Amino acid sequence: MLDLPWDFTAIPRFFPGFYAAALLTIQITFFGILVGLVLGLVTGLMRLSTNKLINTPAKAYIWVIRGTPLLLQLMIIYYGLIDLVSVDRMPAAIIGLGVHNGAYIAEIFRGAIQSVERGQREAAMSLGMTQAQAMRRIILPQAFKRSVPPLGNQFIIALKDSSLASAIAVRELLLRARQMGSSTLMMLEMLMIVGIYYLMMTTVLTLLVGRLEKRLQVSDYRE
Amino acid sequence: MIKIRGLHKWFGDLHVLNNIDMDVKEREVVVVIGASGSGKSTLLRCINFLEYAQKGQIFIDGVEANAKTRQLHKIRADVGMVFQHFNLFPHRTVMGNVIEGLTQVKKIPYKEALQQGEDLLKKVGLSDKADVYPAMISGGQKQRVAIARALAMKPKIMLFDEPTSALDPELVGEVLQVMKNLALEGMTMMVVSHEMGFAREVGDRMIYMDEGCIVEEGIPEELYKNPQHERTKTFLRQIL
Numbered sequence: 001m002l003d004l005p006w007d008f009t010a011i012p013r014f015f016p017g018f019y020a021a022a023l024l025t026i027q028i029t030f031f032g033i034l035v036g037l038v039l040g041l042v043t044g045l046m047r048l049s050t051n052k053l054i055n056t057p058a059k060a061y062i063w064v065i066r067g068t069p070l071l072l073q074l075m076i077i078y079y080g081l082i083d084l085v086s087v088d089r090m091p092a093a094i095i096g097l098g099v100h101n102g103a104y105i106a107e108i109f110r111g112a113i114q115s116v117e118r119g120q121r122e123a124a125m126s127l128g129m130t131q132a133q134a135m136r137r138i139i140l141p142q143a144f145k146r147s148v149p150p151l152g153n154q155f156i157i158a159l160k161d162s163s164l165a166s167a168i169a170v171r172e173l174l175l176r177a178r179q180m181g182s183s184t185l186m187m188l189e190m191l192m193i194v195g196i197y198y199l200m201m202t203t204v205l206t207l208l209v210g211r212l213e214k215r216l217q218v219s220d221y222r223e
Numbered sequence: 224m225i226k227i228r229g230l231h232k233w234f235g236d237l238h239v240l241n242n243i244d245m246d247v248k249e250r251e252v253v254v255v256i257g258a259s260g261s262g263k264s265t266l267l268r269c270i271n272f273l274e275y276a277q278k279g280q281i282f283i284d285g286v287e288a289n290a291k292t293r294q295l296h297k298i299r300a301d302v303g304m305v306f307q308h309f310n311l312f313p314h315r316t317v318m319g320n321v322i323e324g325l326t327q328v329k330k331i332p333y334k335e336a337l338q339q340g341e342d343l344l345k346k347v348g349l350s351d352k353a354d355v356y357p358a359m360i361s362g363g364q365k366q367r368v369a370i371a372r373a374l375a376m377k378p379k380i381m382l383f384d385e386p387t388s389a390l391d392p393e394l395v396g397e398v399l400q401v402m403k404n405l406a407l408e409g410m411t412m413m414v415v416s417h418e419m420g421f422a423r424e425v426g427d428r429m430i431y432m433d434e435g436c437i438v439e440e441g442i443p444e445e446l447y448k449n450p451q452h453e454r455t456k457t458f459l460r461q462i463l
């Protein structure tokens with residue numbers, strides 16, 4: 001037997017000690033995605049407006065957020081704005097992740113909305129619907145369905161990106177691993193534990209999205 | 224019912240409608256023919272304000288409307304439109320498609336809308352398909368649903384843009400039959416179609432368009448037998 005410097009029996013032993021941190025990871029991700037979905041829908045619709053006053057702010061937001069690192073965005077919210085408003089770390093992490101994902105989700109929604117055939121809007125309008133009614137009743141339901149696969153992908157990215165909250169002292173999985181690694185001197189083991197946690201969570205998420213996709217296909221109908 | 228005066232429409236530099244004057248009287252069935260690209264669809268789309276003409280006037284039931292008209296959607300509700308590619312709402316059942324305008328635009332209670340929907344589906348011979356999604360029915364059935372959906376709004380006029388040209392030949396008849404029944408009931412209709420049988424049977428007038436202009440018009444039988452213009456002759460020879 002090779003004499004490895006690691007003690008992998010520590011993995012099951014310390015595994016339960018990460019529950020609380022995993023819960024924080026889930027919370028940041030969940031609420032971050034929620035904020036992102038709302039921002040993304042609003043921004044996506046604004047981006048599609050033909051009115052410059054409306055689409056320019058949306059374009060600017062997407063441009064800035066997609067063009068700078070999430071880590072920087074989190075630090076600006078947590079450390080940078082501290083003189084202006086003091087934001088707690090959890091809200092800062094959620095806002096940061098939400099604002100970041102909002103830009104990507106906006107582009108997902110925009111693409112999905114644009115992929116709905118022009119004739120759908122025309123048929124709705126020819127029945128006498130307003131633009132808003134056509135959007136809400138006819139275009140968005142079809143667009144949402146088409147957004148499910150790319151959104152699932154984005155959610156998985158968001159889950160993994162939540163680890164960056166460790167940089168603003170949120171004791172989510174990654175920070176917990178580093179702290180435990182230092183105190184137990186078993187860094188690799190602790191990092192492997194959070195690796196397993198992440199893998200479990202992304203697997204569950206992937207399965208959920210896959211099932212949702214299947215469910216949506218049952219009522220499928222494409223012409 | 225519809226009065227059009229001096230209508231011009233450009234797409235960029237392309238002059239798609241060139242000084243169109245025309246009227247459609249109440250209960251009249253006007254058939255529009257013309258080569259692909261001659262502006263037939265654009266004319267219909269302008270009447271329904273899915274496109275805006277840059278110049279000229281459109282009166283619907285005596286009321287002038289244009290891009291600046293407020294509540295244009297209310298005018299659209301009075302003008303039914305049937306599209307070449309049906310444009311059914313794929314996420315709604317057949318019944319859902321038919322009652323969408325009733326519940327959303329006319330704000331009729333759901334139960335009442337359902338009753339009207341049943342009558343409409345019966346009229347187009349699709350009572351048994353009410354709960355099916357559009358993907359599950361044939362092209363001819365789709366187009367009949369689309370007609371029922373437009374009729375639900377009780378429009379003052381129905382516009383048909385090549386309603387049978389995307390259909391397999393054996394499905395054309397069932398759609399034309401529904402349209403003939405409508406014409407016999409006195410519906411005012413403007414139909415872009417090269418179905419000569421339909422035009423001669425129920426058409427009151429036929430209009431031949433070329434390069435955005437109305438070249439010639441007349442009673443279908445006469446226009447067909449005895450076209451006055453060289454261009455009309457050439458065109459009719461091509462399609463017959």
Ligand SMILES: Nc1ncnc2c1ncn2[C@@H]1O[C@H](COP(=O)(O)OP(=O)(O)O)[C@@H](O)[C@H]1O
Pocket residue numbers: 234237239257258259260261262263264265266
């Ligand atoms: N949205 C559009 N943008 C630019 N050109 C268009 C558009 N719609 C139609 N056209 C052009 O206008 C002309 C007339 O088109 P259309 O009204 O569809 O003719 P038809 O229905 O008689 O075949 C064609 O040359 C077509 O390419």
Ligand SMILES: [Mg+2]
Pocket residue numbers: 263264265384385
């Ligand atoms: Mg056409």
